[in-house]
Amino acid sequence: MKQSLFALLLVVCFACQERNTPSEGVRIILPQLDCEQLITGTESDSNHAAYQLLCEATGATDQYAIAQAVDQLKVAGPSQTAAAVITSLLPEYHSLYRGRGPREANRLRTYLLAALGTVGVPEAALPYIVAELKHFNPQNKVLIAAAARAAGALTDRQALIVPYLSPYLEPGFPDEEMDLDEYNAFYPFEHPTYLKLEVLRSLQQTGTSAQAALSILHRVKASKEPSIYTRRAVLAEAVTAAITAIDPQGEWVAGTESPPTIEELYFVEEWLPLTERPDRPLPTVELESHRGQPFTFNEFEDKPFAMTFYYSSCANFNKCSMTVSKFRDLEQLVAEEGMAEEVNLCAITLDPRFDLPIRNHDYFVNRGGELREFMHILSGEEERIFQLFDELDVGVAHYEGEVVLHDIELILFDKKGRMVRRYSNTHWNEVQLIEDLRRLAQEDMVSSVQLSMEN
Amino acid sequence: MRSIIIILVLSGIANLSFAQQTQEDYQREIQEYQQQRQEAVRVFLNPNRSVAERVRALEPYALITDEKLIQQFKEIVYNEQERERIRVAALRRLDLQVERDSRLFAYVGTILRNPETPKVLRREALDRFSRVSFSTFGMFGGKDEIISTFRELTKDPEQEYRLQGFSYLVQNNDDVAQQMLARGLENPEEALLPVKESISILSLAGSADYFPVIYKYLNKNQGDAVREEAIRALGRYSEARKDIIDILETERGESESLRLVAMGVLNASYPREFAEIVTPTLRNKETPASLFTYAVQAELYRRDNNNERSRKFQDNRYVPDEFDRLVLEYQNSESVQVSNLAQRYAKRLNFN
Numbered sequence: 084m085k086q087s088l089f090a091l092l093l094v095v096c097f098a099c100q101e102r103n104t105p106s107e108g109v110r111i112i113l114p115q116l117d118c119e120q121l122i123t124g125t126e127s128d129s130n131h132a133a134y135q136l137l138c139e140a141t142g143a144t145d146q147y148a149i150a151q152a153v154d155q156l157k158v159a160g161p162s163q164t165a166a167a168v169i170t171s172l173l174p175e176y177h178s179l180y181r182g183r184g185p186r187e188a189n190r191l192r193t194y195l196l197a198a199l200g201t202v203g204v205p206e207a208a209l210p211y212i213v214a215e216l217k218h219f220n221p222q223n224k225v226l227i228a229a230a231a232r233a234a235g236a237l238t239d240r241q242a243l244i245v246p247y248l249s250p251y252l253e254p255g256f257p258d259e260e261m262d263l264d265e266y267n268a269f270y271p272f273e274h275p276t277y278l279k280l281e282v283l284r285s286l287q288q289t290g291t292s293a294q295a296a297l298s299i300l301h302r303v304k305a306s307k308e309p310s311i312y313t314r315r316a317v318l319a320e321a322v323t324a325a326i327t328a329i330d331p332q333g334e335w336v337a338g339t340e341s342p343p344t345i346e347e348l349y350f351v352e353e354w355l356p357l358t359e360r361p362d363r364p365l366p367t368v369e370l371e372s373h374r375g376q377p378f379t380f381n382e383f384e385d386k387p388f389a390m391t392f393y394y395s396s397c398a399n400f401n402k403c404s405m406t407v408s409k410f411r412d413l414e415q416l417v418a419e420e421g422m423a424e425e426v427n428l429c430a431i432t433l434d435p436r437f438d439l440p441i442r443n444h445d446y447f448v449n450r451g452g453e454l455r456e457f458m459h460i461l462s463g464e465e466e467r468i469f470q471l472f473d474e475l476d477v478g479v480a481h482y483e484g485e486v487v488l489h490d491i492e493l494i495l496f497d498k499k500g501r502m503v504r505r506y507s508n509t510h511w512n513e514v515q516l517i518e519d520l521r522r523l524a525q526e527d528m529v530s531s532v533q534l535s536m537e538n
Numbered sequence: 539m540r541s542i543i544i545i546l547v548l549s550g551i552a553n554l555s556f557a558q559q560t561q562e563d564y565q566r567e568i569q570e571y572q573q574q575r576q577e578a579v580r581v582f583l584n585p586n587r588s589v590a591e592r593v594r595a596l597e598p599y600a601l602i603t604d605e606k607l608i609q610q611f612k613e614i615v616y617n618e619q620e621r622e623r624i625r626v627a628a629l630r631r632l633d634l635q636v637e638r639d640s641r642l643f644a645y646v647g648t649i650l651r652n653p654e655t656p657k658v659l660r661r662e663a664l665d666r667f668s669r670v671s672f673s674t675f676g677m678f679g680g681k682d683e684i685i686s687t688f689r690e691l692t693k694d695p696e697q698e699y700r701l702q703g704f705s706y707l708v709q710n711n712d713d714v715a716q717q718m719l720a721r722g723l724e725n726p727e728e729a730l731l732p733v734k735e736s737i738s739i740l741s742l743a744g745s746a747d748y749f750p751v752i753y754k755y756l757n758k759n760q761g762d763a764v765r766e767e768a769i770r771a772l773g774r775y776s777e778a779r780k781d782i783i784d785i786l787e788t789e790r791g792e793s794e795s796l797r798l799v800a801m802g803v804l805n806a807s808y809p810r811e812f813a814e815i816v817t818p819t820l821r822n823k824e825t826p827a828s829l830f831t832y833a834v835q836a837e838l839y840r841r842d843n844n845n846e847r848s849r850k851f852q853d854n855r856y857v858p859d860e861f862d863r864l865v866l867e868y869q870n871s872e873s874v875q876v877s878n879l880a881q882r883y884a885k886r887l888n889f890n
Contacts, residue, residue: 184747186713222711259682260689268714270689277682314682483746483776 116171116207121164130159134168142182149179150194150266157201166203169195173211175488176472180480185487188480190266192488193229197263200232206239214508216247218491220399225261227251228278232263235285242292244285249296251282252303258314277314283321287328297335300326352505354519357497357526365500366471370431370463373444373454378461380500387503387523388427389413389516391493392477394434394486395446402491404450406430409510411452416513417520418455425524429459433477435468436484478507497523575599579607582627593627602631612642622656629662637670646670647687653695664702685710692718692730700730701739708739716743723751734764741771749775756781766799773807786819786829794826801829805836813837813861820864827875834865838883862887 118138125131133152140149156165172179172195180188196215199208215230231251234244250256258279262272286293286300304322365380372378391410397403410430417423430447432438438446443460452458462468465484472479478490493506493516504519579602581587581595602608612635614620614628629646636643649655650663667687684706691703692715707715719736722729729736733755740748749772756768756778769785772778785792785800792800801819805812816833819825858866868880 184745184749186716186743186745186747190713225713257681259685262714267717269718270692270714483749483774485746485774 116167116205118168118171121167121171125164128164130156130162130165134164137168137172140172141178142180144179146183146187146191147267149191153194153198154266157198160201161203163203163205166199166205167207169198169202170205170208170211173208175478175480175490176476177480180488182482183480183487184482185485188482188487189223189226193226193263194266196226196233197229200229200236200263204233204236204238208233209237209240210508212237213244213247214490216244217509218399218401218405220401221257222398224257224259224278225263228261228276228281229263231278231281231285235281235288237289241289242295245289245293245295248282248285249299251278252296252299254303254306260314277318279318280314280321283318283325287321287325290328291331293325293329294335297326297329298337300329301335301337351509351511351515352507355503360497360499360501360503362499362501365496366474368463368467368471370461370467370471371440373440373447373460373462375440378459378463382459383427383429383496383500385498386425386427387498387520387526388429388496389493389520390475390496391430392433392479392489393430394432394489395438395442396434397486397489402489403433405510406491407447407450407452409513411447411450413511413513413516414452414455414458416517417457418453420517420521422517422520422524423455423457426520427457427459429461431461431468431471433472433479433481433486433489434484435462435465438462475502495519495523497526582624583610589621589623593623596627596631600631601633608632608635612639615642616645622659626658626662629659629666633666633669636666643670644683647683651687651690653699660699664699668702668706685712689715697731701735704731704735704739705742708742711743716740716745716748720748720751723748723755733760734767737764737767737771741767746774749777753778762793762796766796769796769799769803773803779808783815786816788819788822788824794828797826797829798832801832801836805832809840812840813859817861817864820861827873830868830876831879834879834883837861838886842886 122131122134122138125134128134133155136144136148136152153169156162156169159165171177173192179191183191196211199212204212212230212233215226216234219227231248234241234248237244256279258277260272260275260277262268262274263276263281264274265272286296300322304319304326365383367379370378391406393403393406393410395403407430410428414428417426417428430443432443440460440462443462444454447454447458447460454460469481471477475494478488478492480487480489490508491506491510492508493511494502495504495506495516497503503523506516578595578599582592584592587595602611611628611632615625615632617625632642636646646663646666649659650667652660655663667684670684688703688706689712691699692707694700694703704715704719708719718730719740722731723733723736723740726733731739737752737755740752752768752771753775755764756772758764769782772782782800782804784790786797786804801816804815808815812833816837820830820833865880865883868876869884871877871880
């Protein structure tokens with residue numbers, strides 16, 4: 084579904100970006116990359132074997148073989164094909180991550196992201212880079228550093244990334260030595276680096292487009308880290324280099340930097356008109372609601388609904404905990420807007436083994452959710468839930484029932500249960516979402532007038 | 539009435555004088571303590587006294603708070619000509635300063651990283667450093683220094699230090715340390731820690747990644763200690779479920795302690811199916827009383843809570859299942875321990 088949707092939108096995506104104004108937020112609609120298609124015609128290329136291995140990689144492919152193929156592409160240097168092939172492996176639902184433990188899957192994804200810093204970054208990688216920087220897990224500094232490295236290699240939209248990079252320079256943000264260039268790393272590292280160093284290099288590469296970071300860079304320069312820090316000298320040098328690259332004339336005065344023109348990126352698919360919505364029935368799986376009752380999507384008949392995903396033991400508070408808080412706000416807004424009778428909201432756990440109905444109930448209530456009639460927190464048998472995720476292309480991978488990787492997603496469905504729009508890799512804007520739900524609630528399925536308007 | 543007033547006044551005066559006396563007592567006690575501590579410090583700082591005398595004098599006093607003394611104690615720690623036991627005693631009293639003073643913090647890290655440091659001093663440095671790793675300083679400012687130090691310890695010639703290094707790193711989500719341990723389990727010639735310790739630390743990571751490599755040790759003939767660690771680590775691994783259940787079988791002749799570990803892990807990992815899993819074991823009359831007790835206690839605890847009981851009630855009557863009926867059969871067991879427990883089970887769940 085996701086592939087076809089992206090394919091349909093491929094043609095219109097660039098035009099869409101032109102049309103949007105900053106006040107609406109920038110809508111970046113990106114094509115799904117088809118790996119096989121990308122490497123067609125590269126048979127004579129010395130990297131073809133590596134491309135092929137990466138395109139055919141699944142959860143059963145040896146992790147070291149994948150790393151070796153990536154290394155080969157890195158040695159060959161910048162290449163659009165290599166960058167696109169690596170980017171095609173980034174979605175969390177990619178079969179590459181299935182059947183791998185969370186550590187291995189994360190390590191692979193980190194290595195792929197870091198490699199983009201060498202081979203180049205296609206625009207399609209932007210949502211993944213921003214998602215890792217924005218919804219960071221402080222426990223996973225290596226992944227953040229890899230995203231920062233990739234951000235530095237962007238050739239377009241660099242300025243948009245700067246607000247997501249700068250916070251990591253705050254003196255209080257923890258850092259540690261790491262190695263992004265060696266997949267099978269040992270201590271001491273062969274290519275030691277730091278998260279902050281990667282951020283600084285990225286800002287340096289961004290150059291004059293990173294004006295928004297000057298304030299914090301000067302602050303970091305003025306601050307005195309204790310002399311015990313082994314990273315101190317390296318970072319001090321990198322701070323100076325970044326400042327020089329961003330402000331070569333040395334004209335910056337505190338408080339005069341222009342704020343980023345766009346505050347937020349929305350990775351939101353284009354609204355699918357009535358005639359283009361895939362006429363596919365909603366999954367018939369039987370789930371279990373937070374009330375402990377059996378649930379099927381038939382209960383949503385004739386009402387549009389929004390569906391999101393979370394799990395209560397998610398260690399990244401910038402992801403699931405935030406998702407639930409945002410969903411609580413949405414619940415509140417739906418009630419305030421008088422739409423309680425017109426729409427439904429549902430959140431499905433990504434971890435059905437652990438998130439039983441009572442836990443789902445408590446998790447939402449503890450975060451201020453009121454669990455009104457139109458709110459449904461769903462769990463169920465593992466097999467059924469995983470089947471549902473497959474049908475909906477949900478960005479999640481599991482191993483031994485444990486969530487390995489997942490993105491943030493919200494899917495909108497119309498009254499007939501057809502997919503209309505997907506918010507991926509970002510938390511939604513409630514106001515925009517309420518407008519979307521209202522529009523769907525008012526949709527008259529047989530109204531030719533509306534059909535013609537949408538077309 | 540007058541006598542009551544007189545009694546009240548007298549008791550008030552008595553209370554007041556008692557309170558005053560208590561306050562004076564406290565003040566005197568504090569002064570005495572300070573004088574004693576001062577005297578102890580004087581002995582400790584006197585180079586003409588023996589090392590044993592100096593160390594013993596300071597023993598009752600855990601911390602030093604006087605700024606001047608703190609400085610003096612730091613100088614003792616930095617003085618490499620000073621005798622090691624004296625340096626250890628000084629360093630121990632500077633517990634709070636290690637996280638506040640970056641020079642002292644760095645120095646403690648340096649002596650910890652150096653395997654040539656005298657043993658007792660290095661051990662003390664490890665204790666101080668481990669404490670700092672849990673403090674605010676360890677959480678934010680100096681965390682990377684702590685991590686670097688513990689990473690160096692993973693290659694230390696002494697196992698105790700390697701163990702500390704890996705434990706800290708694995709608990710702090712260090713991917714490389716986990717990989718090193720997993721590789722050691724795959725290739726014993728590369729192992730930096732013994733198998734039991736490696737499994738025990740890796741299980742702290744709580745990641746399913748290491749299930750397959752630990753699983754290889756579940757039925758390996760490397761002693762019960764290793765197998766016990768493997769069982770504990772594999773509770774959530776579906777592949778290992780049957781192997782762990784099999785360990786419960788009496789016919790296999792596994793040790794009682796190993797069977798108890800297996801039972802504990804099954805109870806924690808499969809609470810809903812636990813009764814069903816252990817029923818065949820309990821049915822066997824040769825099952826040791828310790829296993830019977832564990833299984834019945836665990837299930838009693840579960841069934842005794844209201845939620846669980848409400849599920850079992852039908853028409854206001856508790857419907858016993860196979861596990862219940864089996865436990866009831868043991869009410870007249872020859873073992874007093876078993877029969878008492880079975881009777882208590884019946885009573886608590888209102889069977890009789």
